Amino acid sequence: EGRRQKVEDEKAEGRRQKVEDEKAEGRRQKVEDEKAEGRRQKAEDENPKSKIQSLKSVTLTTLRHPKEEHSDTFHVIRALGQLWLEGVSVDWDGFYKDERRSRVPLPTYPFERQRYWIDPDESLLVGLAAQGVSAVSGQQAEVKIQPDSADWLYTPNWHRVSPQSLPAQVDRQIWLIATNSTDNSDLGMQLGQQLQGLGHEVVTLVPGDQPFDQVEYRTFAVNPEMPDGYRELFDDLELRELLPNRMLYLWTPPQPSPSKSKGADPLVSPLIKGGLRGVDWVGFHGLRSLPQALTPFLKQQPIQITVITQNAHDVTGSELLNPSQASLLGLCQVIPQEYPTVGCNCIDVDSDTLSSLTLQTLAQELTQPPVDALVAYRGRHRWRHGYSAIPVDDQSKPSIALRHQGHYLIVGQMEQGLGAVIAPFLLEPLEAKLSIIQAGTISPPTEGGPRGVGIEADITDLAQMEAAIAQVEAKHGEIHGVFYSTPMSNEQSMSLLQQRDTAPWEYSLKTKIHGLDVLTKVLADRRPDFCLLQSSLSSVVGGLGLGTYSAANHVIDAIAHTQSATQSFPWISVNLDGFHQMDADNQGGRLDQQLAPFTLTAAEVWQSIQRVLALGHTAQVVVSKGDLPARLQRWIRVTPEGLVTTDTAPPGTLKKQNQHQRPQLSTAYVEPRTEMEGAIAKIWQELLGIEQVGVEDSFFELGGHSLLAIQAIARLREQFAVELPMQSLLFEAPTITGIAQLVDKQVAEMEGVSSEEEAGEDAEEMAALLAEIKALSPDEVAAELGEE
Structure with a gap:
């Protein structure tokens, strides 16, 4: 191993030296070219005849050949146009002097019979079909709106399926395995040994204190909280020709152990008992930072990331659940949506029931292209995750009925969540006694009147919550039902993964996870009819910019499953789409138009909540x-x-279909005028599949949508080394001219900071020089000037 390590280091050093030599040679060549150009320009200035001789000679005929089938007029006009392109000044007024113009009626609509759908690549038809894309038209499958609200409800399920069989020939792959330790008992190390036995290259990555370090042969360490270490890792692996095309990610919080105390329920997770505040989210942050570091290398090859979680999902009903690990599934859903050349799937295992046979089966599955987004292994059995529609018959006889004049508690964000929608229905038709606990002022009408009480309290503080609930119980008596209201997606919870912004995750922790953690404790000794938790559809379908938001809602769903398995009353997580009344607070635009058909009215939300409660014990x-x-x-x-x-294609170019003509737009075509506009136009042409893109053309009129906007912003950030917010393309500047102005502004600001620093240094040098001159005598000054 020592000799192999030495050979790899020597190869890496040789490649580094070669790169430096090539850069130095390029600089020398550039200097020589500049000198030659200077000499040529000087010669032309001194001898004008040489400049005339250097001009390109152009010869054109104004008479067509007899065999040419076009008219004489066309031939003359074409020759004139070519002369104009060569720089000849044309008297256009004289050319059109005798032309007679007349009004020509045109149709009100140009029936051009042009198709603008991009034809699919034949080699991708299978993959497109798996993603819901029509093989005939290349369009994604249409999502139909269900007119009957009884058809809107679905429940997650698990189906036991046969393990995937290993094909006869498996291509060699380079695996990067991020695992918790290098101990042989570690699951990642065991899977690495299985993969090596199948003929694959394996590189191991463990958490460390430094940004980047090499621990031993083909074993490296990166600090997950210092994402720049990832970039150093991939730079090093690229030099060693070990850039991975597959990654196995096992950086997860430690699996809790069942309590040994007498009478303890073995299904109750210590994470719920001890609180989620103490959970180590390093594994979550490590996965969240990974795609951004991979971006420069995705040009060379795509990568498939497989995340291994342990007991994050309720599959058989006998697991010791670990809700914090469910957060990783949210990232698995969003990463491929924001990074098209990254695939992501998740496998959940129960480490207590893993056998050597299961490890072999799992390793064989890892070597094949994944088919399912989420599967689980329990013992030797493989389970596939899915969703099934709830039959109407199951909703007819309510298992949980809302009580007339009952006492109901809403905890959490009222105005931004479910609470503001359901409060009027609880007060009016049911004449319920309503209690609200939230941080901040509680708006009328829900706080006033004899049947309403509002208390301001920090819902993440256990003592304040205990006191608040005692207060509402003293006023209205026993609590019959609890609604946990969380904020919908907003600017505070949304962020692209490439921005590496931790604020949205901290916001979601505070408003969703930590408040729910406290709620599980204050309700432990109480027996309401139900506790309904507001979750989001983002934990089912993901969403652009919703990586951390989806992850937090996955944790809510997992806690509902955990509490339902251990408590005597139902805990129900409801994955809701947006509400119509929330749209007014969001920025208008095409995204709202796309989502509008799926949003729910207040009446539809209330009707859905009643149907959900009718199902009873469904987590x-x-x-x-x-x-x-x-x-x-x-x-x-x-x-x-x-x-x-x-x-012919440059390395790393995504598979693209044939480019099409520029469609008829409301704006005239204006070609790029600067090098930057040209670079931006090239990116748009590659993404949109259009031959020509004008600098005043709207990104959306050209057929762009939110997913392509994500890719465009990522390409622009990478090429120009600037931070462009997503809203710059979606709302503020959807044209090449607008984007170029934003980039120029950021570049100027960065150069301005640099210029100010240089000016400060120059000022210090000038002051020192003036001080030195001031100290000289008149004779010394004269002597210095004489030398000059």
């Missing part, structure tokens, strides 16, 4: 106006997009 229910299987096909993508394999 999680999805409410989707649109056909859920079609939405999953449209949004959930498991494998990465392929790359172009032709010799």
Whole structure:
């Protein structure tokens, strides 16, 4: 191993030296070219005849050849146009002097019979079909709106299926395994040994204190909280020719152990008992930072990331659940949506029931392209995750009925969540006694009157929550039902993964996870009819910019499953789409137009909540106006997009269909005028599949949508090294001119900071020089000037 390490280090050093030599040679060549150009320009200035001789000679005929089939007029006009292109000044007024113009009636609509759908690549038809894309038209499967609200409810399920069989020939792959330790008992190390036995290259990555370090042969350490270490890792692996195309991610919080105390329920997770505040989220942050570091290397090849979680999901009903690990599934859903050349799937295992045979089966599955976004192994059995529609008959006889004049408690965000929607229905038809606990002022009408009480309290503080609930019980008596209201997606919870912003996760922890953690404790000794938790459809279909938001809602869903398995009353998580009244607070635009058909009115939300309660002991229910299987096909993508394999395409170019003509737009075509506009136009042409893109053309009129906008912003950030917010393309500047101005502004600001620093240094040098001159005598000054 020592000799192999030495050879790899020598190869890496040789490649580094070669790169430096090539850079130095390029600089020397550039200097020589500049000198030659200077000499040529000087010669032309001194001898004008040489400049005249250097001009290109152009000869054109104004008479057509007899065999040419076009008219004489066309031939003359074409020759004139070519002369104009060569720089000849044309008297256009004289050319059109005798032309007679007349009014020509035109149709009100140009029937051009042009198709603008991009034809699919034949080699991708199978993959497109798996993603819900029509093989005929290349369009994604249409999501139909279900008119009957009884058809909006779905529940998650698990089906036992046969393990995937190993094909006869498996291509060699380079695996990067991020695992918790290098101990042989570690699950990642065991899977690595299995993969090596199948003929694959394996590189091990463990958490460390430094940004990047090499621990031993093909074993490295990266600090998950210092994401720049990832970039150093991939730079090093690229030099060693070990850049991975597969990754196994096992950086997860430690699996809790069952309590040994007398009478303890073995299904109650210590994480719930001890609180989620103490959970180590390092594994979550490590996965969240990974795609951004991979971006420069995705040009060379795509990568498939497989995340291994342990007991994050309720599969058989006998697991010791670990809700914090469910957060990783949210990232698995969103990463491929924001990074098309990254695929992501998740496998959940129960480490207590893993056998050597199961490890072999799991390793064999890892070597094949994944088919399912989420599977689980329990013992030797493989389970596939899915969703099924709830039959109407199951909703007819309510298992939980809301009580007339009952006492109901809303905890959490009122104005931004479910509470503001359901409060009027609880007060009016049911004449319920309503109590509200939230941080901040509680708006009328829900706080006033004899049947309403509002208390301001920090819902993440156990002592304040205990006191608040005691107060509402003293006023209205026993609590009959609890609604946990969380904020819908907003600017505070949304962020692209590439921005590496931790604020949205901290916001979601505070408003969703920590408050729910306290709620599980204050309700432990109480017996309401139910506790309904507001979750989001983002934990089912993901969403652009919703990586951390989806992850937090996955934790809510997992806690509902955990509490339902251990408590005497139902805990129900409801995955809701947006509400119509929330749209007014969001920025208008095409995204709202796309989502508008799926949003729910207040009456539809209330009707859905009643249907959910009628189901009774169902830990999680999805409410989707649109056909859920079609939405999953449209949004959930498991494998990465392929790359172009032709010799003419630049390395790393995504598979693209033939480019089409520029459509008829409301703006005239204006070609790029600067190098930057040209670079931006090239990016748009590659993404949109259009031959010509004008600098005043709207990104959306050209056929762009939110997913392409994500890719465009990522390409622009990478090429120009600037931070462009997503809203700059979606709302502020959807044209090449607008984007170029934003980039120029950021570049100027960065150069301005640099210029100010240089000016400060120059000022210090000038002051020192003046001080030195001031100290000289007149004779010394004269002597210095004489030398000059």
